[in-house]
Amino acid sequence: MDIIVLQPDTADEEIRHILKKLESKGLKAHVSQGTERTIIGVIGDTSKVTEEEEAAIRVMAGVENVVRILKPYKLASRDFKKQTTAIDAGLGVVIGGKKISIMAGPCSVENRSSMMLVAEKVKEAGANILRGGAFKPRTSPYSFQGLGEEGLQYLAEARKKTGLPIITELMDSRDLDVIMKYADIIQIGTRNMQNFRLLLEVGSVNKPVLLKRGLSATIKEWLMSAEYIMSRGNQQVMLCERGIRTFETATRNTLDLSAIPVLKQLTHLPVVVDPSHGVGKWDLVAPMAKAAVAAGADALMIEVHCNPEEALSDGEQSLRPDHFAKLMQELKLIALAVGREI
Amino acid sequence: MDIIVLQPDTADEEIRHILKKLESKGLKAHVSQGTERTIIGVIGDTSKVTEEEEAAIRVMAGVENVVRILKPYKLASRDFKKQTTAIDAGLGVVIGGKKISIMAGPCSVENRSSMMLVAEKVKEAGANILRGGAFKPRTSPYSFQGLGEEGLQYLAEARKKTGLPIITELMDSRDLDVIMKYADIIQIGTRNMQNFRLLLEVGSVNKPVLLKRGLSATIKEWLMSAEYIMSRGNQQVMLCERGIRTFETATRNTLDLSAIPVLKQLTHLPVVVDPSHGVGKWDLVAPMAKAAVAAGADALMIEVHCNPEEALSDGEQSLRPDHFAKLMQELKLIALAVGREI
Amino acid sequence: MDIIVLQPDTADEEIRHILKKLESKGLKAHVSQGTERTIIGVIGDTSKVTEEEEAAIRVMAGVENVVRILKPYKLASRDFKKQTTAIDAGLGVVIGGKKISIMAGPCSVENRSSMMLVAEKVKEAGANILRGGAFKPRTSPYSFQGLGEEGLQYLAEARKKTGLPIITELMDSRDLDVIMKYADIIQIGTRNMQNFRLLLEVGSVNKPVLLKRGLSATIKEWLMSAEYIMSRGNQQVMLCERGIRTFETATRNTLDLSAIPVLKQLTHLPVVVDPSHGVGKWDLVAPMAKAAVAAGADALMIEVHCNPEEALSDGEQSLRPDHFAKLMQELKLIALAVGREI
Amino acid sequence: MDIIVLQPDTADEEIRHILKKLESKGLKAHVSQGTERTIIGVIGDTSKVTEEEEAAIRVMAGVENVVRILKPYKLASRDFKKQTTAIDAGLGVVIGGKKISIMAGPCSVENRSSMMLVAEKVKEAGANILRGGAFKPRTSPYSFQGLGEEGLQYLAEARKKTGLPIITELMDSRDLDVIMKYADIIQIGTRNMQNFRLLLEVGSVNKPVLLKRGLSATIKEWLMSAEYIMSRGNQQVMLCERGIRTFETATRNTLDLSAIPVLKQLTHLPVVVDPSHGVGKWDLVAPMAKAAVAAGADALMIEVHCNPEEALSDGEQSLRPDHFAKLMQELKLIALAVGREI
Secondary structure, three states, X not given: OEEEEEOOOOOHHHHHHHHHHHHHOOOEXXXXXXXXXXXXXXXXXXXHOOHHHHHHHHOOOOEEEEEEOXXXXXXXXXXOOOOOOOEEXXXXXXXXXOEOEEEEEOOEOOOHHHHHHHHHHHHHHOOOXXXXXXXXXXXXXXXXOOOOHHHHHHHHHHHHHHOOOEEEEEOOHHHHHHHHHHOOEEEEOXXXXXXXXXXXXXXXXOOOEEEEOOOOOXXXXXXXXXXXXXXXXXOOEXXXXXXXXXXXXXXXXXXXXXXXXXXXXXXXXXXXXXXXXXXXXXXXXXXXXXXXXXXXXXXXXXXXXXXXXXXXXXXXXXXXXXXXHHHHHHHHHHHHHOOOEO | OEEEEEOOOOOHHHHHHHHHHHHHOOOEEEXXXXXOOEEEEEEOOHHHOXXXXXXXXXXXXXXXXXXXXXXXXXXXXXXXXXXXXXXXXXXXXXXXXXXXXXXXXXXXXXXXXXXXXXXXXXXXXXXXXXXXXXXXXXXXXXXXXXXXXXXXXXXXXXXXXXXXXXXXEEOOHHHHHHHHHHOOEEEEOHHHOOOHHHHHHHHOOOOOEEEEOOOOOXXXXXXXXXXXXXXXXXXXXXXXXOOEOOOXXXXXXXXXXXXXXXXXXXXXXXXXXXXXXXHOOHHHHHHHHHHHXXXXXXXXXXXXXXXXXHOXXXXXXXXXXXXXXXXXXXXXXXXXXXXXXX | OEEEEEOOOOOHHHHHHHHHHHHHOOOEEEEEEOOOOEEEEEEOOHHHOOHHHHHHHHOOOOEEEEEEOOOOXXXXXXXXXXXXXXXXEEOOEEEOOOEOEEEEEOOEOOOHHHHHHHHHHHHHHXXXXXXXXXXXXXXXXXXXXXXXXXXXXXXXXXXXXXOOOEEEEEOOHHHHHHHHHHOOEEXXXXXXXXXXXXXXXXXXXXXXXXXXXXXXXXXXXXXXXXXXXXXXXXXXXXXXXOOEOOOOOOOOOEXXXXXXXXXXXXXXXXXXXXXXXXXXXXXXXXXXXXXXXXXXXXXXXXXXXXXXXXXXXXXHHOEOHHHHHHXXXXXXXXXXXXXXXO | OEEEEEOOOOOHHHHHHXXXXXXXXXXXXXXXXXXOOXXXXXXXXXXXXXXXXXXXXXXXXXXXXXXXXXXXXXXXXXXXXXXXXXXXXXXXXEEOOOEOEEEEEOOEOOOHHHHHXXXXXXXXXXXXXXXXXXXXXXXXXXXXXXXXXXXXXXXXXXXXXXXXXXXXXXXXXXXXXXXHHHOOEEEEOHHHOOOHHHHHHHHOOOOOEEEEOOOOOXXXXXXXXXXXXXXXXXXXXXXXXXXXXXXXXXXXXXXXXXXXXXXXXXXXXXXXXXXXXXXXXXXXXXXXXXXXXXXXXXXXXXXXOOOHHHOOOOHHHOEOHHHHHHHHHHHHHHHHHXXXXX
């Protein structure tokens, strides 16, 4: 049911026009005359009223506002599925259960030897998923853009050596085939959260998708993007908070940890947090990682680099392996304190 | 020249390590000991210092901050080219001169007859470029997604009839060929402002590009995206302000008109304003269109629909042809008042 | 009328508990069972339902959401009073009619001679109200804090000489008496928009009040602050947009000119725009002043200083008298183009 | 030391004018000609260069930018004082040590019996400071505004009974005497973070001050407000994060937990977090309280009400005593996990 609020002094003819419109859509209406406003309650299956139809009503003479009662997403909604979805990333790793997964590795795969080294280091420290980018979205055309398939091969080799499944970013639908060939989890980056064509593509494959929140996306829009993927059949979606844009400049972004409990209420999909991008400075990563676990995150994604001074991207926010190993110990204690494990 | 600010009490060894690093990049350094901070002035062509190299320095022991003096974009910069770029859209239309261009038409091409009708109406009212979307980015997977090539054919037919060049949005690099076949100006939408692969694609073609500002993009990031396109050779870029995301909910977005004079200082590229998306409500469009002209815009982009109540997208913010015709008369007066014409 | 949306599967007992609560407040309710949600329409004079009572309902078991239909402000609302309020500032100056008022002068009164000089200059150029601060809110305790009453005396002397009414800021209720003695219009600054005690104070006096928008205030909150003043009896309130805080750093704030047409719909109070604080750089002031007039502002407030290099505050955003005089000529043309005059 | 960046092609005369200006302020300058920009390094004690003087330089012909190297606050800075300040709230409670303090109680004191009851409940659960408002800032003039001194008397009685020190908000300098008579800690609310006159007042008294972050205040501005208080002599200041305003509407505000580690680097003042205002919904408070402790907060402030359905303010975000008691148990485990105690 939706509610149409009328302007004061709406003419009867205008009201009749609105009612006729609703009728033409197969909807019934109940008019209530209040002391200061008249409202129309729309009866019937309003979940089928599209955005366009809603907008068309908003624009009609006499209409002050339209209030939608139902959420615009369905498959992603906790109403639709009560139990938290557990996502199988392969090689024995499941995201969304009691165990909190830790995805770690470099921002971008830079060369074979450094990839193998960091992979062993994060495995040793207790990470259970390996991250690394082969196609990199960079704000400057003059910056390093990733190794492409060569990078994916190094990731696969590191997987073979460590036994850890790998996650890597898909930036363009033309790369889907090559990404499918190597990745265990497909990452959709912040800048592509509303690249709707790309969402439909990964909605049609049979691989888990990690959907990062857009830089200024509301939680509702984020869930609509998950819905896009799920509407094509792929239900293995996890949501990754990575900081939103605010006026604050002391951090790269503002990590919105309240998104964790909000999502836990609204959706059954697992929630991942990326503190590295959230804060953008390596010495702020540890406290925010701990906070994310305390707030209920199902997984973390953390950038680790053996030599941040020489990193080709995001060196500023990468942990060295020794710092990461120390953090893992601390995270285990927090996980225990909230009844989880790492 | 760039500036490295050191933390108080930085060890001499740390300073030597930083200087060595700079030297290895072919840069010279000048150390100045102040009363409260020591700073290092970096001498040489620091415009070649990449983001990565800057980040690598930030992360070094002893470094408190790195201040870059030069702007990160070059080709787009007013320093690089003093004179405002005039862009030839074909059919006698030039954007960036004394005459202010008006791009008008429906959000999306819905069918042949409505497209032809609205095209004639906006031409009659004085618009000189026709807009219309064939591939539509929609936040819900259950909404109308555009007619595809069929829509482009109707646009081309409308161009033939009215003599107006057409602008339409490219959403996916796989559609580039078909868009090139029909469009006079290629629009890159808000959600794709940082779809870097797509930017490189349109940077390689020989057609004007209208680059919309991202929903939460800074002006600097926006210019970096223009730089992406220009770095591939295509210099025919115009920038379109269409509202940014803020906390305010009374309007769909907050139209940032101060971006106009800021861009006029920073870049030689023409500036377009889209008040329809900026405010999201048709009855707020006229005052903001007038304000945009008064503030110095080189062109406007306005949504017009013959029957907003029946629009398949953005009906809420579309003007009816009669309102648009009235607005055109008002805009002409404002243009005169600021020494321009429409 | 308000709407209470219930969670799916709300127990009958919970619904009865809610209905009983409403009844205890003297309200009637109409329960409608939809296919996916049950809603309760609240009937009666819900304008008397306070925020607390609303919050109390939100927190009840079974409640998913409460939707309020009526605006929370009344006296400030265009529903309450159709005609735009015209405010008499004395000395023949009226704000809110066909004529657009221009308030000009220095950020702060610095000394007698510079105040007299700039007053004559802005009068000559066509300003009809004189601005100047005697009590200055400064972000650093180590900055110039204003001349206090001495500054007000210089303002009064300048009024005598030029015949222009004066506007000055009240920062603390303890200064109300001295401000009342000198000012023609009392300014409530951005940082005091929600200093509710101060609002009640100026609500009890008989002098026009200019209420600046808070740095991150929604238009609704701003109107609630106007309501605070008006609830005490003083109906002579004007609203001044001066920029809101966003992520953009190229300008000091983001001047939200769309607030002008939005306010024109929601309220009968006159709308003033302060482009100087909005952009924070003198060479961006002129285009934004012109845009504000084009968008329908009833008055502008512009900082002018005879020697910005020596200004004790806001030199960066102050116009020199010659620039201001040129701008006044340009503004007159824009005013004519929108059917107003200056 | 500060840096002045010149525009390309600045005339020699302009440079001489700038140097003369610096000299007149007692500062020396070092001019460095780079390949693309000339910069002036300002030598001497630039910490005495006020905002005004900086602005005056920015506005000079030929100046492109001024970069300040030093932080604008001193007394609040970690550079100035290395060790975290421990604040004695009386009755054996110290904020800023190993033990994390928990401030709990109702938003506003509503009557004697409910105040006494909730005080006992929070004491029982392990809170060590009692909160309650007697003067309430409310966005509507038609809402409950607090009991005034009567409320303070009930707080004092509750302190006597429970042995817990009390914190309460000061809204207006005219109430300082009465607040001093009753409170152990003076709270400066969000809307008064930049009420500079009020800051100077509490800077002159000998009582701890809790300074809440403004709704859209940067961390730098917040520290400047702490500096205001400290500049008058009162060094007992703690900083309380309570959510900032962003575009997200799913929560009342966005709780910026990354402010905790940022502040730990920048300042020696203890950091408090108020998750109740941060999220605005009672069922999101617990996860964010746990996250705040994990991120390193020195104290929490939590709203507890025995009957949220009947609360006169903030019922929506108040915990019931049983929920609060459960949360305290969980917080103790998190505190242990990060080497603290509660």
